[in-house]
Amino acid sequence: MQTPTLFALLLLLVLVAYGTGFTRAVTAARGSGGLRNLASLPSYYGLYTALWCGLPALLLLAAWLVFDDGIIRAMVMNSLADKPAALSDQNLLWAQIQNVAAGNLFGEPEPQVAAAAAHLTELRSTTGMVQAGLTLVIAAGLGAFSLLRFSPQLRAREKVESVLRWVLVACACAAIFTTVGILLSVLFESLRFFHAVPITEFLFGLHWSPQMALRADQVGSSGAFGAVPLFTGTMMVSAIAMFVAVPVGLMSAIYLAEYASKRVRNFAKPVLEILAGVPTVVYGFFAALTVAPFVRDAAAAIGLQASSESALAAGLVMGVMIIPFVSSLSDDVINAVPQSLRDGALGLGSTHSETVRKVVIPAALPGIVGGVLLAVSRAIGETMIVVMAAGLAANLTANPLDSVTTVTVQIVTLLVGDQEFDSPKTLAAFALGLMLFLTTLVLNFIALHVVKKYREQYD
């Protein structure tokens, strides 16, 4: 049976269970003289029955869907008389068996494969039937069981609520599962990578060229995985971005918070927010097709040679993207500075700008620093702009007119397209991902801590 049909049937059963539980409660109440003789409202009895009917069956179905493929594969592979020793060969064979079972024949399959494919088809249909049958039987059985336990004294509401509460807890823990998932996924692959390439070479090597040779005697057959050029490239692009974003963002925030009339504020603030809502792929396109040629021509006009994929173009556009981020965070902290501080400074005869520079900004500094740190972590993790506008060549350079590459660009280039999961080339992407995750994690942690500390100061 198809999974969607099974879900629909299960949903139908749950609805029936709700209806039955509800009517059961109403009839019982009518028999004994009114709703007040029930421990809970009838709808809770309905929910109680529906939960018994649906929840265990759903959990079973989910577990089945997750483990199904692995178990079937193990069963089919074990039934093979001579199976290859290497894991990659096993994978290949398995893919072949699946193709044959799906009817994608290219020539006559080996008899062993054909038999395995037949076995697979048979197993699949059997497990499909067992799965559907078991799910529906459990749903119906537990639904009926809960109806048997019905009595007007049953505290249905409390039971339903405690189940719901656990559902809420589970949803709240999704964030933790996600973090753990990210850590596990990048950590495992990274550890495999560090078996092939020593971690010191990765962190301190100056040469990056992740080409793995097909033949052992090929030129450049051992790829070089020194990530320093990537780190410096990332830092250069982020530095250019911050060079644009911090002064512009901060000054706009100050002007909007301290000087602007209400009309200007109502116009300028949403316009700046638009910059935050534009998808990064649009910025990438803009950087690659408009800003990069402009930078190249401008550099040529003053006698400099710029690459058409210069770090400057990507950094400038990234800076524009981050402006609203800096300005809205700074706006918040500047507005949180108590008015009394400003009044005091103005009362002592300082000008408006002196008040801002010598009183408001120092008071808001921790919050601003936190905001800037968050913006830095954003710049480091930004992908599309650099993928489209920065280069692929891992140059170790300090010239912003040269083309550089970044950590995110390399992750994308290494992982888009065909991958083999036992080559250091693919695994390198996960190692880079680990570095990226850890760096941004530390930056975010410090930033959030600083912002939180600061907020408490004037509350």
Place this chain on the structure above:
Amino acid sequence: MTDLTQQQVRERIERRLASRHLKEKIFRGLGIASIAFGVLAVAILFADIIAKGSGAFVQSDIQLEITYDPAVLGIEQVDQESLTWANFTGVIREALRERFPDVSGRAEKRELYSLVSTGAPFALRDRLAADPELLGQTEKVWLTADDDVDTFVKSLSDSRNGFRGRTSDRMAGWIDQLLVAGELKKRFNSNFFTNGDSREPEQAGIRAALVGSLFTLLVTLMLSFPIGVAAAIYLEEYAPRNRWTDLIEVNINNLAAVPSIVFGLLGLAIFINFFEMPRSAPLVGGLVLTLMTLPTIIISSRASLKAVPPSIREAAMGMGASRMQVVFHHVLPLAMPGMLTGAIIGMAQALGETAPLLMIGMVAFIVDVPHGITDPATVLPVQIFLWADSPERAFVERTSAAIMVLLSVLIAMNASAVWLRKKLERRW
């Protein structure tokens, strides 16, 4: 310090006053310059995209007198099978030769044939399939022109000697003849909205990407909204203050700032490699985007739960409602508008996201419109990324047009969020 008379102090202050006021003016000017820079950036960005992309909404078509000659088509009657074999290309070539009878020689003919898009035969096939009576008849049909012709025609309006590219002098001459005769016109580019991706710019469209985006967003919304709201309710209304709760909160705040590409790595390693879900599918894309938008939705939902005054909860509690009833019957409905606004903003974020979807293989070249959440699909931002990489000049125009579509959807979503907030927001 020597003692200064009041007179001396005043003099000192007045001497510095001019420079202080100048500094004040400069500071103010810097603020105005920063705002102007931001506003200018928005203006340039939009003007650039619109200038580049508005051309893509029209497309050059060539009117030809097509004879559905059974002899050329090589079919006797119209049915499913004969239509797939029929030689519509031959019919178009015949019509082109008739229009320009003095063309001879292989090279010249090849140039002549290249005026019309390679997708045009399919348009004729659809016409004939819709109206089998046409077999043997002659009619005037507008056919899509090749992208080189289109680029040339569009650049003509700017200056007399337009962008030539692969257009030869001979072709330019024919195009001029057609233009003068009114048989080459720029008409609304319906291909752009009804087709999937294509290697031929004149046949490429955003329909498949739009449907892919829709499926992906649907999965994201169905998962992230309930889970996000439930998490927010737990954290705001139930959670005891302990280490576990703190851990959850730190995690949520952190995830909100984790680069999106890292979520793509998670999707690749866990959903695709571990759970063996299909590659390039909206289902996986939706799952990844769910994880990415969850923090946004949780944070905004918590803010709107916090905005419901405690008096509501106390009143309900006083009437004997249980904790769960207080939340689900009273607090949640009041907080709903704020939560919906947050959800729309989260969805807008997810719609514009590209990087994590590259990791899970949604960059495949997809021509067919996906029919379900497990079909291979691509999404609009990824389509933009793919087109931006294409060398044909006509793709620049289409990329910008796709960006215009994406931006209008995003603006509409954000505007509806603002409208919803204004309309339903309640102040206590």
